């Protein structure tokens with residue numbers, strides 16, 4: 064028998080029961096809750112007169128709807144102007160209070176985007192199954208945890224039974240080998256992967272990211288990569304446990320304390336794919352070839368390197384691709400063969416569960432330091448992923464760097480990633496965004512999103528158009544040659 | 547989910563093919579945080595003369611007297627008689643929530659849209675597919691006789707008309723089992739409660755740190 068993949072191990076460790084019809088009951092260790100997808104689940108419980116199975120497995124925080132300006136936030140829930148948003152946040156508070164679920168409320172310093180908060184608290188641990196009513200739950204796989212996004216009926220199911228009905232996926236490995244160039248980040252890696260395998264490339268698979276370039280990433284970088292597994296079509300993204308994982312977790316509030324630590328670490332060390340494990344599909348990328356990436360279209364796979372240009376739909380090989388390219392160019396207001404560096408921007412958004420962690424903010428600040436946002440940029444905002452990220456950034460003086468450069472420094476939340484609060488793009492506006500989705504209208508009706516790394520977003524804010532961060536003084540000039 | 551007991555219920559005829567989920571529950575009502583309370587907005591556009599908004603007091607709104615559910619003879623209806631491709635359109639589970647909240651327990655039609663079919667059974671609504679000509683005949687009978695009721699016997703998979711005619715129908719074994727026993731997905735999983743507890747205990751012993759809470 065050949066060895067097991069990391070995914071196989073996690074699956075087997077949580078298998079309660081295999082049914083004849085191919086579905087299985089999987090035990091869930093952690094459920095993260097937010098205000099948008101939980102209210103109907105709580106109501107379902109109430110209607111059926113059921114109790115949550117295990118209260119302490121749940122952790123809640125509002126993130127999608129919370130306002131991010133300092134003034135509104137100071138008013139707590141009453142600072143939420145949209146009545147529907149307010150009801151959702153208020154309902155989460157009420158439900159958590161009624162059932163006794165731990166919640167980091169709107170102005171708790173630990174509040175933030177669920178996918179930033181879980182890991183930061185150590186509430187996401189290696190070897191766990193983690194679910195949340197949000198597709199970017201894949202983020203938590205960076206810790207060698209099996210993490211799924213689920214629907215509202217499933218949120219209720221997990222709350223009531225501590226289990227999820229699931230079907231085993233196939234195994235895929237994406238290897239990124241070699242060393243990343245200076246100025247090339249985790250975001251560029253994952254965008255390049257999606258550009259290569261497409262947004263359906265991972266459908267039906269759990270993707271394990273591996274190879275020396277992945278191993279050299281920090282936990283923040285690994286989370287960025289796993290976060291976008293869903294944009295590659297996979298519900299699950301995974302990275303094996305190593306010293307980086309273990310060091311990150313030490314002394315986090317929910318992490319094991321001294322008496323359990325050694326046992327936990329010994330167990331976590333086994334959370335790697337066996338050397339002889341078989342994958343159903345393997346894809347390999349060379350790290351040296353990855354440039355800073357910019358998406359030009361309306362799907363995350365419509366992406367290219369900074370030295371590239373907008374493709375010419377006429378050159379596309381098949382009709383469907385040609386039509387989708389033409390439609391994307393029209394929506395984005397771009398010309399075939401236009402250089403990426405010629406795209407003019409209106410707004411810049413640094414934030415979201417993909418890129419709002421301390422390391423992301425440090426990278427952006429490094430570029431922003433001593434510079435000014437271009438006059439042509441109407442709004443450049445930095446939205447930390449959680450209250451704790453915000454504090455840390457302020458302790459390091461990053462807020463001052465951003466503010467002096469002309470960025471707005473906001474309160475934590477999802478913000479302009481999906482425009483459920485007041486932070487939105489206007490029709491036709493181009494935005495350099497560190498988020499994960501560039502679908503039509505995602506950041507506001509008619510808005511045009513370009514997905515990039517935090518450093519690329521900051522550089523774009525200063526220049527008013529996209530620039531190659533590898534040519535900036537902050538990075539080694541010798542690296543610019545490849546561009 | 548409630549058990550589906552043998553049902554003798556008043557039948558309301560909705561003589562219209564391809565009733566989509568937006569007609570069943572218009573999209574302005576989806577912004578709710580609840581899964582109950584959709585009944586008053588069921589078929590909102592057909593039922594009222596004004597344009598419905600969320601949060602209105604529907605008892606104050608002008609009713610469309612021509613709409614079948616507003617007619618006195620169909621008050622308290624529990625069976626909806628419908629036409630081809632009922633429930634087409636989006637996957638919104640709000641459509642069965644609205645039907646259920648209004649009080650419908652069964653829908654009879656020549657065919658149903660796929661996702662709606664699943665969603666309805668998940669929410670305890672029995673969907674009965676009968677031949678088009680049989681449905682035609684039922685429409686005629688319902689309209690000709692006030693207080694028309696059908697006797698729906700899920701156990702034996704038959705519908706009995708007031709005239710004693712027996713109409714047999716097909717339903718998948720698993721769905722039938724769930725309806726008869728009032729089992730939703732959660733109910734079914736909870737039948738394995740012991741297996742879950744046993745697993746949980748073992749899991750806790752092997753990896754206690756997965757269960758710890760911060761001080």
Ligand code: SF4
Nearest residue numbers: 199415416477480481
């Ligand atoms: S930041 Fe964006 S992608 Fe992430 S959870 Fe919030 S809305 Fe979803």
